[in-house]
Amino acid sequence: MLSKTQNDKVPAGWEWVEGVIDSAKLPYLGLPVKWDTTQEKHAKIIFHPETGEIIDIPSEKHSKNKNAVGFITATKGRNPMPGAETPASVRYTRFLEPCLQDVLITSATGGSLVPCIAHGDYVKVESLESDHVQPKETILKRQQKLVAKLNEDSQFAEFLLTRPGMNKFFVNYKGKYYGTLLFYELYFNDIDNIWLICDACNSGKSNSDVFDWFKSQWLYGEEFLDYLTKQQINDKGILIKTQNQEGLALVAIEWFWDRHANYKSVAKKLYSEIVVPLQILNMRVDHVVGMGNQIRTERLQESLLAQVLFAQSAVKAKIGMPRGSQESPHSSSDESYRLGPLIDQDGKPITVDVQMYKEAIEIASGRIPDLLEDVVKEELESASKRRKPDVSDQSQTGNVPL
Ligand SMILES: [Zn+2]
Secondary structure, eight states: OOOHHHHHHSOTTOGGGGGHHHHSOOOSSOOOTTHHHHHHHHTTEEEETTTTEEEETTTTEEEEOTTOSOOOBOOTTSSOBTTBSSOBHHHHHHHTSHHHHHTOEEOTTSOEEEEOTTTOSEEEGGGEEEEESSOHHHHHHHHHHHHHHHHHOHHHHHHHHHSTTGGGTEEEETTEEEEBHHHHHHHHTOGGGEEEEEHHHHHHHTTSOHHHHHHTOTTTHHHHHHHHHHTOOBOSSSSOBOTTSOBHHHHHHHHHHHHTHHHHHHHHHIIIIIIHHHHHHHHHHHHHHHHTOHHHHHHHHHHHHHHHHHHHHHHHSOOBOOOOTTSOTTOOSOOTTBOOOOBOTTSOBOOOOHHHHHHHHHHHHHHHHHHHHHHHHHHHHHHHHHHHHHHHHHHHTTOOOO
16 A cells, blocks of 8 residues: 555556566466576666667667567476477466366377367467467557656656665666566566467467457357456556456466366367377378278278267267256256156156266266177178178179179
């Protein structure tokens, strides 16, 4: 809280600047070895985002580099992760989070696959990018606006620079206020504003309005916006934060894994136990195709299609839990995938609870492979019987099969 005398020096609407030092948070993993000394150095370097001008205050050395502010990367050879020998520290931190590690699976070619938490499908780890949930352009504009304000209102600027830590972020150089390289760098790397999404989602999101973007995403939508409203979003400072000082990426990530816990387990099973094994089979077929053995190719292709067809049959089968006695007969839930009502020997309806259903499904799914094999054998035997008259027909008419 600002005291009354301090309040006089902070213009109305700029009260949030007191928190500017602690607002952005560094990633907690993969920082380069010498980061501590680098930070000290960068607090003594002036950076001008528009011109890219850089002034090293102790040496008075001027240079220009518009891209001086970017992701802090790990020291070479340390903290490697798939797709990057020197990953951005934010990327590494987010990648190692337990929620993501829990759902990591091995692809058909032996690489790692993870879900993109923006669109939901599994993607290669290499295609994950660090995205600023609140676009970096808006962050930079707000930072520049604050520096401009310091130059407009010298009383405010003088007061602000007496506050603890502010000299790391702002300096007065030859009568003008500037933001330091550390100020821009730290906000750019704020871990609470970074999440990992696939390259396609990242380029689609670009610098569009973040709330509009969430609204248009099937995994977020209005429901997520309502949740954000409940977290009391504060959009007055540089970074958008909740009442608890959590950044948008942190809120979105936590919400995603919580809200879509069911999706998480289903998608992992689906990809690791159905999609990837089928891809591996497909790769074997492709290999044989490449060898030019037509007869073997045809046989393998048909065998693979059979696996896909049976997976499709499982989706079509009405095996969902039957309607419970508590459920209203008028409830609008989809009936098309449920089992019909069950009746016991005395003609009384059987009530199925979740535990009972789960146990039965486990046993039933264990029985399926044998049953399927039997059904396929049976059908092949019938097919063979059906074919025999054809063969004799052909021999009668003198046609010899090729
Ligand atoms: Zn994506």
